[in-house]
Amino acid sequence: DSGVTQTPKHLITATGQRVTLRCSPRSGDLSVYWYQQSLDQGLQFLIQYYNGEERAKGNILERFSAQQFPDLHSELNLSSLELGDSALYFCASSVVAGTPFFGQGTRLTVV
Amino acid sequence: GDSVTQMEGPVTLSEEAFLTINCTYTATGYPSLFWYVQYPGEGLQLLLKATKADDKGSNKGFEATYRKETTSFHLEKGSVQVSDSAVYFCALSDQAGTALIFGKGTTLSVSS
Numbered sequence: 001d002s003g004v005t006q007t008p009k010h011l012i013t014a015t016g017q018r019v020t021l022r023c024s025p026r027s028g029d030l031s032v033y034w035y036q037q038s039l040d041q042g043l044q045f046l047i048q049y050y051n052g053e054e055r056a057k058g059n060i061l062e063r064f065s066a067q068q069f070p071d072l073h074s075e076l077n078l079s080s081l082e083l084g085d086s087a088l089y090f091c092a093s094s095v096v097a098g099t100p101f102f103g104q105g106t107r108l109t110v111v
Numbered sequence: 112g113d114s115v116t117q118m119e120g121p122v123t124l125s126e127e128a129f130l131t132i133n134c135t136y137t138a139t140g141y142p143s144l145f146w147y148v149q150y151p152g153e154g155l156q157l158l159l160k161a162t163k164a165d166d167k168g169s170n171k172g173f174e175a176t177y178r179k180e181t182t183s184f185h186l187e188k189g190s191v192q193v194s195d196s197a198v199y200f201c202a203l204s205d206q207a208g209t210a211l212i213f214g215k216g217t218t219l220s221v222s223s
Contacts, residue, residue, distance in 0.1 A: 002154070033210050043200065043213040056210055090154060092211075099145070100211060102155040 003027065004103035006091050012109045018079040021106045025072055025093030031055070032074040033100055034066055038087040049074055050096075081110045113138040113205050117214035124191055124221050132186040132217045134175075134201035142203040144168075144177055144184040145211065149198045158186075158199070191221045 003026035013019055025032050034046040036059075045058035049068035060066075063081075068074040078085060086109050092100035118133040136142065146158040146168070159168030164179035173188045184201060198218050202211040 002156070042215045045210040045212070048210050058210060092155075099157060099160060101157065102147070104154040 002101040002103065004091060004093050004101055006103035006106050008106060009104065010107050010109075012111060013081060015081055015083060015110055017081050018077065019081065019108065021076040021078070021089055021091075021108075023074045023076070023091030023093075023103060025074070025091075026101060029093035029095055029098075030072065031094045031096070031098075031100075032068055032072070033092040033094075034074070034076050035090040035092065036087045037090060037105070043090075046076070078108070083110050086110045113142070113203060113212050115201050115203055115212055115214035117201050117217050119217070121218040121220055124219070126193055126221055126223050127190045128221075130186070130188040130191045130195075130219065132199055132201075132219070134184045134186065134214060136182050136184065136201075136203050138203055138205050140205060142205045144175070145202040145204070146173070146175055146184070146186050147200045147202060149200065149216070151197070155200065191219070193221050193223050195219060196221045
């Protein structure tokens with residue numbers, strides 16, 4: 001158990017809908033990262049937050065957004081969902097300049 | 112930009128065979144290097160890491176040495192087990208605290 005908690009574990013939704021994925025980092029970790037894992041793209045970095053502020057952006061679509069709250073948990077919002085958004089979404093957390101530890105992921109299926 | 116290249120899989124071995132999974136990287140500066148493992152149906156787990164040249168990371172019988180001269184971080188294990196069957200990802204972090212850049216992953220299948 002990495003100490004990073006992601007909910008829900010599985011999510012099935014229809015095209016055009018909006019979903020929210022939640023991540024609770026390890027105790028004491030200020031950095032949260034979001035990744036998308038798909039068969040064709042592999043593991044893609046989406047976005048990083050540090051202590052509530054956006055720190056880095058990767059290949060995140062405009063339809064996607066994220067935030068980190070004062071209690072340090074983070075949410076990834078995916079809207080106007082398309083079939084191609086079906087993937088495994090991982091959250092990771094770390095201390096400052098530390099090694100990222102990953103959650104179990106949320107498997108999103110868009111039908 | 113920075114990148115990681117892993118050998119293509121799948122890799123199929125018999126139990127107790129020697130394992131090597133090649134990983135090379137391109138980066139400016141001095142990245143930290145990682146191997147993560149993903150067992151079927153699970154998330155990514157840190158297997159080992161190295162933060163500077165000539166460092167050797169090791170864990171659960173797996174080893175990898177940070178070779179700056181060849182920009183490589185190959186994963187090795189002397190005797191694999193069926194339970195090692197998983198997908199292995201090589202990754203780098205180009206600066207402290209920045210997001211990891213992953214290779215495409217190598218699937219290892221070990222049969223008894």
